[in-house]
Amino acid sequence: MTLANNEKIGKKVIQRAMRWGASSAEAFFTKNKELSIDVSDQQVETMKLAEQQGLGIRVLRNQKLGFAYTSDLTDSALEQAVQQAVANSDHTEKDQYHSLPGPASSYAQLSLYDPNISRTPVEKKIELAKEIERIARNFDPRVRITERCSYVDSVYEVSVVNSLGVQGSYEGAYCGAYSLLVAEENGDSQTGFEFQYKLNFNEIDPHFVGTEGAKKAVRMLGAKNIRTQEMMVVFDPYVATNFLGLLTPSIAADSVQKGKSRLVGKVGEKIISTLITLVDDGTKPEGLMSSPFDGEGVPSQRTVLFDHGVLQGYLYNSYSAEKDGRKSTGNGMRSSYMGTPEIGITNCYIENGTISQDEIIAEINKGVYITEVMGMHTANPISGDFSLGASGILIESGELVGPVRGIAIAGNVFDLFSNIDRVGSNLTFFVGKGSPTLRVSRMTVSGSQ
Amino acid sequence: MLLDGDNVLAKNELEKILDTALNEGGDFADVFIEKRVTTSIGCEDNRIERINSGIDIGAGVRVVMGDTTSYAYTNDNSYHGLMQVANVASRAAKSKRDLIETAITKKMPEFDFDIELSPDSLPVSDKVEQVKRANSAARRVNEQVKQVSVGYGDVIQDVIIANSDGTFVEDRRIRTRFVVNAVASQNGIFQTGFESLGGAQGFEIFRKNSVEDLGENAAKRALMLLDADPAPAGKMAVVMAGEAGGTMVHEACGHGLEADLVQKKLSVYAGKKGKQVADSMITVIDDATIKGKYGTFRFDDEGQAGKRKVLIDSGILKEYMYDSFTGKKEKKESTGNGRRESFRDKPIPRMTNTYIASGKDDPEKIIQETKQGLLVKKMGGGQVNTTNGDFVFDVAEGYIIKDGVVLKPVRGATITGNGPTTLNMVDRVGSDLGFAIGTCGKDGQGVPVSDAQPTIRIKELIVGGTAQGAEQTIKKIKRL
Known part of the structure; x- marks a missing residue:
């Protein structure tokens, strides 16, 4: 389980912060995997694939707040970030209202992760972006330029751990589609766009995104x-x-x-x-x-x-x-x-x-x-x-x-x-x-x- | 320098990463490895609220084949991590190619600038001190100053850039930024004043500039706006003071001269090279080599040397701004405008320090010779639709001009216009020049830029204000 591992890193960081003199400490960890596909003239113009993670450390010491972050999760980098967060608290103002929340009795059960987003092959996502463009260009012959038609998605994990007992993690995913188009007539160029973001892959409607973007560009002509x-x-x-x-x-x-x-x-x-x-x-x-x-x-x-x-x-x-x-x-x-x-x-x-x-x-x-x-x-x-x-x-x-x-x-x-x-x-x-x-x-x- | 300890990548490892990226085919590959160390300090409510420090590391690999770009990135800057990313990026290519071994050669900068006080050579307390001084100065101005926020930020960005054309660059970029925002209030009315300072400079920036002045000026502007009248609405002559910054040139023509937008016909300036696009008094330059400016660099994010380019010469469109991808499409060199926000983004054509060159007119006289109009003493942000050229920018400080005399301040004005139309309606260009800094956003990427204009007058622009009786104003202006 990678969520459990994220929490483990968080706990380690908190322990170190307390050792360096923090009265309370919190670690916030995120990890995500992103994909974006831009299509123009039925060709993939840019495809971007990314994975990243990082951790933010918030510490309180003598009612003063310190913060540091790192995307380098090696042991020495984490140690450096912890020390930096504690050191930063030296120079911020003392404030009695600084506090970290205690553990909650329960968290809402939400359906945030549609496995179809990661399961659907890239080829199908490329096809979806191409379909948006075809629908848009076929909507009206005056739609002549595609700035881009795109598909994007992100699959992520979030963990929060603090020294007062908060320990929570969840994973989620979302996807989106765009059309950015230009209609031309008599030397006049006008832009139109539409976009949609959904938690479920099957809810993305290429027809809607393509048609609405095209409609908006054409109606601005003249x-x-x-x-x-x-x-x-x-x-x-x-x-x-x-x-x-x-x-x-x-x-x-x-x-x-x-x-x-x-x-x-x-x-x-x-x-x-x-x-x-x-x-x-x-x-x-x-x-x-x-x-x-x-x-x-x-x-x-x-x-x-x-x-x-x-x-x-x-x-x-x-x-x-x-x-x-x-x-x-x-x-x-x-x-x-x-x-x-x-x-x-x-x-x-x-x-x-x-x-x-x-x-x-x-x-x-x-x-x-x-x-x-x-x-x-x-x-x-x-x-x-x-x-x-x-x-x-x-x-x-x-x-x-x-x-x-x-x-x-x-x-x-x-x-x-x-x-x-x-x-x-x-x-x-x-x-x-x-x-x-x-x-x-x-x-x-x-x-x- | 860039990668700590045993993680320093050797030249031959970079070459192997590039070979792996092109393993499945492709015309071009590059790798961008970054380590960014930042400090930011925030003060509000008379308190140092936060001091954040961070280390952001990562690397991106790009593979270009024909018109398709494949891009992948990771936080893992090790050789192993980069080989993995190179593999991911390579997969979008379709054809195996014959094995070619990339050979890269280290490039030295064509020009250089010294950072006198690197941000990592000073304790945080010195930076906090500057923030506190600006805060006190702003608050001292008047009790109607209800809130002041001051932000300090520095960044040390180390990069390694290598590509399959043989480029290999190691560079350190240092930037410092300081902003003051003051809020004044009276009888339930709130107004704000903003001042900023920034450059490709270290802490020495504070030797040449006073943070007290910044704080005081921000506070004074907020106070002045409390007494300002609502801005008029309608068509009128607009004088932009040299000190107002360069938002207009940035929006009215800067973006439209970026080659990616031009090539996709998403710019009103497409197909206009060699043609008259502005009044003959107008010369527009983009220059990455001006020492210490916010948009200055030795190398762009593709390893090309920063350059000075005349984009519009006496009204004639001479050149667009290119990165390597758009340059290759026209079989020409990049103009050194390939920039990216971080390793998370592919480079695209971007502005650096963009300005309208000074002219011959006396700035004071330009105002004196204006019968009726709006004087813009400070511009705020702006936006442009490059496809039709319509732009808008915010007037942070404006005054009514009548019979050559600057009258009451006005608030809440925005100016809208069309790029080529506006640049053709310039009828005075002053002999001064004033820079302002900003973060320019495009395709979701923000990069540091600066822009500047001399004092210029535009015969008519649309001012969007709230004042009533607007129709009367228009008629008056028409008589000019």
Whole structure:
């Protein structure tokens, strides 16, 4: 059993840390095997196969935190990392809230490992990527360039062990498919993409990925600009999850504790539209970000963040929970063995409304359906201010009439979520974030005409 | 130097690894072995919150046959581990080939730069000291500064690169980075200010630059934005100050000049070599050899020497940026732009230090001669759709210009434009030049870059702000 072996390495590291003077210690170990296949013009352009592993060591000494990591797992390298972690704790600030979690009574039983992902031969995965491309190129003759059609998967193991008795391991796997395409007509080139991530191999739908990517590229052909005006704005689920990503940093307890969130002291208050219920659920069946426990061994759970617009609470890891005198919500996330557990979302989504996207659009006299935004990474996660480039499709008298591009939208994410007046019934997940179609009653859309 | 103890790979072992990679056929193979030692320090809430140290080791083997690339990597840097990876990478090739024995020859750098104070020659406490000083300086500015976060990071990256064309390079890259983020708040409004410093330099970077200044400037920008008006929305003239950085050149043309995107016709600049793509005042250069800059290197990640390339010369497109794969497709040499984030990634064409060359106009005069528009004093991040050339960048510090006078600061502005259209609408190029650092993301790989522009004026760009009465603004601008 390799999981047992991972835990053994973790225990050895902890013992050494305690010997070097740590009052408590934790080892976080991951190992994964990755495959990615990019296809273009029915040829494999890049095939990547990888195996990697690494270990992060977190120590507490005199209420001071130290951390080090290594991907070299030889005995001498592990020893060096342990010593480095202990040495680093010399220079960090003493903090009474530093703590490692104790053992949990139980962890959720989740089905995270589909053996078909590793069992399926590479040839079949290559064929899947090629099939996506064929479907996309056959969808419309104007789809002329494949940036790439891809298949990716990952099989991984995670172990957390600490000196307070936490000892947990799990293995999981996921797979995904992409299409990135360009449609051309009359010297105009426009891109379209679609992707899908699933826990089960058989759920990847090449027809969906190919067709949707092609459709999105073709429908942007001939896109025009518009004059600056105020109008109704509809966000497709992908764009809506982009905005969700700007809202969630404010719900992290550490942001709140450091005064970097507008939600300080606002639990129980109506903050955003009553149509919005926002949930983070690390135990969601079929959730890409589901796991029995978080990056410090705390059981994953379902946490309601906004219930019909009313703030219910924040997301916690062990440290921020200790500071607020409450329990961690199991959101101590680790992006890899190279970092400490920081507060992050698991499967975070806006619950479905009752109206379809078509019905939402049908009600609009003049508006724009936004399908792509650019520059979200430049938005301000503290203030929630954003100003983005955007493209999409103009709506007139309830109909999608023609593509627009090069427009700009700006505002504040809290205002945006307050002004949501329609929530669709088409909740769609993009890895860990999910949203249905959302409509904002009014926004300034800047254009050049 | 690279691999500790008895794990040092001999030249003949590297040759054997390359032969194994090509055992099943293929036109080209390379191996990239890396050891990366990092230290990062984070300070927030007036406390040194974390000090992280790490050792990341690994190696990647690439096999190219025709248009197909096979890539495999591992954390096992031993000869045995690398032979295994070479085997995995080789399997994607289809035809056995006649045994050819690869012979590699060590290359020496064409230029060099000295690191005066290697990060591993100093105690952590010296690094912590710099962080604390920046934190105090930012907090001292004003009580409205509610939060300050300071980050320090250094990396010592040792690499061995060898390929079947005979290249063999050993290199050590050292980089240091320092960032300050200040948050100011008043009446429920939050604004942030950001300053960064970084280079292919060791700790000596702090001798030439004051962390107190960085902290103070970040705090002052956050405070200034508290009093700023919402940015106007619509079409207007935009002056980008030399000190604003080079996000625009990076997005408006840099990415579109990367050969992989060009060859796949994913760039508006495809097929435009020798043609006019920008105003004749515009010359764009990518230069990996500028001493100490964040995107500087002796060798790229394929073992090619770093070079200076004129990409656009007085408005005429002269050259794209190539790695070896895209270079071979056109039967030409790599331009030394083959870069990768780590051993986990295959190299692709990337920018290094990219800038618009200085012109003749007096920067002050450019502003004085602007009737109405937006002055960008600091750019934030940006993004581009290279296929149609549409780009966007964030304005971290902006002001309204009216009748040649700089008026109130504005906040929340983003500028959107189209690469070739914008570069053709430049009507002033200043005699100054100012660099900024960044991490550039492409295909999921982040690499350190820097970019720069002189003060330039663009006749009109779309500013996406929130201010009302936008239509009026547009009409005014149209009269210019």
